[in-house]
Amino acid sequence: RGTVGFNYRNAPAVAYxxxxxxxxxxxxxTHVRVRLFSDYAAHPDSALTWRYERARGGGGVLGDLASHGVDLARFLLGDIESLAADTAVFIPERARPTGATAGHTLATGGExxxxxxxxxxxxxxxxxSGARGVLEASRVSVGEQNNYGFEVHGTKGAVFWDYRRMGELGVGHGTSYQDQPVSTVFVGPGHGEYGAFQPGAANAMGYDDLKVIEARNFLRSVTEGTSYGPTLEDAVHSATALDAMSRSAAQRTWVSLG
Ligand SMILES: NC(=O)c1ccc[n+]([C@@H]2O[C@H](COP(=O)([O-])OP(=O)(O)OC[C@H]3O[C@@H](n4cnc5c(N)ncnc54)[C@H](O)[C@@H]3O)[C@@H](O)[C@H]2O)c1
Structure with missing residues (x-):
């Protein structure tokens, strides 16, 4: 039993x-698009820390951001049956740091x-389910800071979410099909864990609140003996999908998750 830090699904708008x-x-x-764009590794002088080494960091943006994207996709649409991926290294060399690093330290002049x-x-x-999806993640996208989110489309409507406007969900549904209006819904006490933080809709929650929900889920999992929030099984599903993405990219083929 346990809880895993797939914190984005803790956003009340995602629950909604x-x-x-x-x-x-x-x-x-019918289809979903999940994006996780960041610039944290976009600086060419960003030091060659543990993040960029297989032995200490494992995967790159797959583990760091795409792992969250897979969890969001599964949380919203259910299990992934198969996938086809492509990966790239756009900054192939970086300077080794000369001292201890934390975060995204710059290092110039090093080997x-x-x-x-x-x-x-x-x-x-x-x-x-038969639905299709596109997941894209980058750690080197200049001009992007925490541009994480999704667009889910169905035969009668759609929902749109942007992490940077965490408390808002774009919702379009009805009977129009074409020219269907989309409204911005401010999440409120009826959505996810929002009511534990704020008494009424449109009061901002932040990233730390998602971590508070994660900590509560973890403590409840320990004390009550039942898993709350994303489980270890969810982490295994995400890791399996990431592994399949690596294989797919290397072999240039579709990979079944079996
Ligand atoms: N769930 C999320 O949203 C989320 C967000 C950010 C980071 N993370 C994960 O958190 C982890 C840490 O990421 P980070 O960005 O904070 O890394 P970081 O490099 O900024 O920090 C790592 C810290 O660990 C310290 N450290 C390294 N080896 C140590 C040792 N042997 N003993 C004690 N301290 C040691 C370093 O000095 C550094 O301060 C990564 O696995 C990352 O993927 C998750």
């Missing part, structure tokens, strides 16, 4: 999006070493 999908109000979900894991991934997804 999942509810809307499950209720059938969007019709049958250059190879970046051993991917800066970027794009991936086509097929879900067990």
């Amino acid at each position: 999006a999942r509810e809307l999908i499950a209720s059938g109000e969007l019709g049958t979900v 250059l070493g190879p970046v051993e894991n991917e800066d970027y991934v794009n991936c086509l997804l097929r879900f067990a």
